Amino acid sequence: MTLISRSYFHYALTICLLITALVSAYWLLFHTKAPPLNLSDYYSYQCLTRPLPSSAADKPEFQILTVASPHAAQIADKLCGREDFARYYSGVRIRWQRRDFLTLDKIQNTRFDLFFNRAHVVEGIAPNLDLYYRMFRDSPHYSLYWVSLNDQPQMTPEYFAGKTIGLLADPHSQSFHIEPLDSLKIAGIGLQPQQIIFYGDMLSLYNAFNAGDVDLMTTPKGLISNNFDESKARYQLISNDMSPGKWYLSNAVNPDVHCALQTALNIYYSEVFPDAEASHDCQ
CATH class of the missing domain: 3.40.190.10 (Periplasmic binding protein-like II)
Structure with missing residues (x-):
């Protein structure tokens, strides 16, 4: 084999190996499933x-x-x-x-x-x-209230007209989902879907309330440390017999x-x- 043919052979072999590596990498990238990433949900x-x-x-x-x-x-x-x-x-x-x-x-x-x-x-x-x-x-047992930082809540359709309320997205939450909706139903107050904003956790709900993203939320007054300005808070009782x-x-x-x-x-x-x-x- 001449010097030129040897050089051509090595060159061709290098190209073939490179193509094989690229094809293998492509197959692994698009045909191999990565193991699921386990993230803590609490x-x-x-x-x-x-x-x-x-x-x-x-x-x-x-x-x-x-x-x-x-x-x-x-x-x-x-x-x-x-x-x-x-x-x-x-x-x-x-x-x-x-x-x-x-x-x-x-x-x-x-x-x-x-x-x-x-x-x-x-x-x-x-x-x-x-x-x-x-x-x-x-x-x-404890007491549950509607709370507003703007005005005195009133259980009337006129008061809640145009107001937004913040609730937890958890349908099992008695204080922050079930009772507030029940209290509106009992008072004959109907809200439009856009007036009810759901949050995934308490911190997000309180942050939205403080930022003015919602007008009202519920709170067990005196039960937990409220993350809002108590001096501005105005309350309306929902129930005084919450467990x-x-x-x-x-x-x-x-x-x-x-x-x-x-x-x-x-x-x-x-x-x-x-x-x-x-x-x-x-x-």
Whole structure:
């Protein structure tokens, strides 16, 4: 083979290899499915208990599900700081998510050791709830209001004409979806679809209210820390007998930690319901 033919052969071989590589890359790019990206659909807080010489090394993590973030970290930290709790658990992970995050399979598989939700939601999901959980702690009732930063709300069609209201997109939310719509229906107030704006979470709803994107929203006055200027707020009562929900505890949880759980929930209730009394004498 002459020098020229050798050079041509090497050149042709290089071109063939390059074309093969490009064809392979094209096939991989358009015919290979990437694995799904798993994104967390909730927010959470985690803490660790203090190691104890007498406890097992492979202790599980205590799982809690609630519906809002306020005071969630306080509950977890209180549990993690207790020695009686640390004998059984390596730590606590508390998650907050919409009420419809709770499903039948999560209940049947005891996905959470302790969860918070409204009784009608839980009973609708799992009629045989007592096979897996028991009601552990009830909540004091609270009052729900319409609130405006512009004027005094009035339950009349004339007042709501041209007004926009902000609601949660969660159809299971009693305070921020069901009750406000029911109160309008009872008062004979009909709104156009464009007057009702739905938001995916509480922070977005409060931000929209503060920015003036909606004229009214509902709020449990005095129950939670409102993220708006109270000096400008004007209220109209919807109901003074609202139940926020109950805590449900897995039947598998050792009774030795029941007192630790009650004490941790006391901190939550003392912040949310200042006048609430402890339902036990645990220390």
